Amino acid sequence: MKDNYLNTQSSLSMKGSGYYSAKTAGAKNAIDKTQKVIENALKTIESKEILKFADFGSADGGTSQEMWFNIIKLIRERGDERQIEILYTDLASNDFSTLFKTMQGMHENSKFAFQKIFSNVYVHGCGTGFHKQLMANNSLSLGFSATAMHYVSERPCLIENHVHMTGANESEKQLFKDQANKDWETILINRSKEMVNGGRFICINFGIDEKGRYLGNTGGHVMFNNFAKNWKHLEDQGLITHQEFINATFTQHYRTLEEFKKPFENKDSVVSKSGLVLKSCETMLTDCPYKMKYLENKDTMSSEEYARNLIPTMRSWSETVFKNALIDRNQNEINEIVDKFYDLYIEEVSNNPDGHAMDYVHVIMDIEKII
Numbered sequence: 001m002k003d004n005y006l007n008t009q010s011s012l013s014m015k016g017s018g019y020y021s022a023k024t025a026g027a028k029n030a031i032d033k034t035q036k037v038i039e040n041a042l043k044t045i046e047s048k049e050i051l052k053f054a055d056f057g058s059a060d061g062g063t064s065q066e067m068w069f070n071i072i073k074l075i076r077e078r079g080d081e082r083q084i085e086i087l088y089t090d091l092a093s094n095d096f097s098t099l100f101k102t103m104q105g106m107h108e109n110s111k112f113a114f115q116k117i118f119s120n121v122y123v124h125g126c127g128t129g130f131h132k133q134l135m136a137n138n139s140l141s142l143g144f145s146a147t148a149m150h151y152v153s154e155r156p157c158l159i160e161n162h163v164h165m166t167g168a169n170e171s172e173k174q175l176f177k178d179q180a181n182k183d184w185e186t187i188l189i190n191r192s193k194e195m196v197n198g199g200r201f202i203c204i205n206f207g208i209d210e211k212g213r214y215l216g217n218t219g220g221h222v223m224f225n226n227f228a229k230n231w232k233h234l235e236d237q238g239l240i241t242h243q244e245f246i247n248a249t250f251t252q253h254y255r256t257l258e259e260f261k262k263p264f265e266n267k268d269s270v271v272s273k274s275g276l277v278l279k280s281c282e283t284m285l286t287d288c289p290y291k292m293k294y295l296e297n298k299d300t301m302s303s304e305e306y307a308r309n310l311i312p313t314m315r316s317w318s319e320t321v322f323k324n325a326l327i328d329r330n331q332n333e334i335n336e337i338v339d340k341f342y343d344l345y346i347e348e349v350s351n352n353p354d355g356h357a358m359d360y361v362h363v364i365m366d367i368e369k370i371i
C-alpha cells in the first residue's frame with residue numbers, strides 16, 4: 001500500500017485553465033436549478049449592513065457565475081444597494097487565476113461578470129479547504145456549495161479492487177463512511193461559526209438517492225465500474241503496476257440522505273446545539289446534457305461524436321486521480337497512460353452508446369442558523 005495515502009489534496013484539483021467549467025455543463029445546470037431555493041432563503045436573511053456570500057469549493061467559478069449574477073441582479077433590482085462581499089473558496093491547488101479573470105469579464109461569459117456590472121460587489125478568494133473555518137465569526141449571510149462536499153478531508157484507506165467507495169468492499173466502505181460523517185460534522189460546525197444569526201447555507205452535494213442512484217449510475221452502465229474496469233485493463237496489459245491500480249482511489253464519499261440528515265436529527269448533537277436547523281433536504285436528478293444532446297440529434301450525431309463529448313466531462317474532475325496514481329514516471333509517460341485510459345472509454349461508448357451517460361444525482365439542503 002502506498003504509505004502517503006492520507007496526503008491527497010493534490011489529487012483533488014479540477015483540470016485548469018477553464019477546462020473544468022467548459023466541460024461540465026451538467027454541474028452548471030444543477031446549480032441553475034437551485035436558484036429558487038437561494039432566492040427564497042435570501043428573503044428571510046436578517047438585514048445587515050454588508051451582505052457576505054461564499055461559494056465553497058467553487059473550482060474556476062464558471063459553473064456558478066450565472067446563478068450569482070442572477071441573485072445579485074435581483075438584489076439590486078429590489079433597490080437593495082448594500083455592499084456585497086463574495087468569497088470564493090477552494091483548495092490552494094485550484095486555478096484561482098482563471099476564476100479571477102472570469103469574474104472580471106476577461107473570459108467568454110463576460111455578460112455575467114457581476115463584479116464589473118454591478119457596483120459595490122467585492123470578489124475575494126480563499127485557498128483553504130472548507131473543513132476549516134474560513135471567515136470571522138458571525139459574518140456570513142449566505143453560504144453556498146455545489147458538488148464539492150463529497151470530497152473527504154483524507155482518504156481513510158486505498159481501495160484494493162475498485163477506484164471509488166461505491167465499489168469498495170464493506171470494511172473499506174465503512175472507513176469512508178466514518179471519515180465522511182466526521183467531516184460533515186466539522187463542515188457544519190465551521191459554517192455555523194461563520195454564519196450570522198438567520199444566515200443560510202444552501203448546499204447541493206453529490207449523494208445516493210432513495211433509489212440508490214448516484215453520479216453516473218442511474219440505470220445504465222455504472223461509470224465508476226467502467227473506470228475500475230479500464231484501469232484494471234491497463235494493469236492486465238502491463239501498462240501500470242498493481243500498486244498503481246490501487247493508488248487510484250477517489251478521495252470521495254457519497255453520503256445517503258440519512259447520513260446528511262443525521263447531525264440535525266438529535267437536538268443534543270453539537271450541530272443542533274450550534275444553532276443549525278435543516279429546513280429542507282431533497283434529492284435532485286439532472287440529466288447528462290451530453291446524453292440529451294445525443295438523444296435529440298441521433299440522426300446527425302455519430303456515437304463516436306457522442307463519446308468524444310461525454311468522456312471529457314468525466315475527465316475534467318477525475319483525471320488527477322489517475323495521474324497521481326502513477327509512480328516514478330515522466331510527464332510524457334503519465335499523459336500517454338491516462339490518454340489511453342480515457343480512450344478505452346471513448347472506444348466503448350463509440351461501439352455501443354446505449355446506457356452510457358453521466359446523469360447527476362444531488363442532495364439539496366437548505367440550512368438555517370437560529371440562535
Ligand SMILES: C[S@@+](CC[C@H](N)C(=O)[O-])C[C@H]1O[C@@H](n2cnc3c(N)ncnc32)[C@H](O)[C@@H]1O
Nearest residue numbers: 027057058059063090091129130146147148151
Ligand atoms: C466537482 S468540483 C465542483 C465545482 C463547482 N462548485 C461546481 O459545482 O461546478 C469540486 C470542487 O471542490 C473542490 N474541493 C474539494 N475538496 C475541497 C476542500 N476540502 N475545500 C475546498 N474545496 C474543495 C475541488 O478542488 C473542486 O474545485
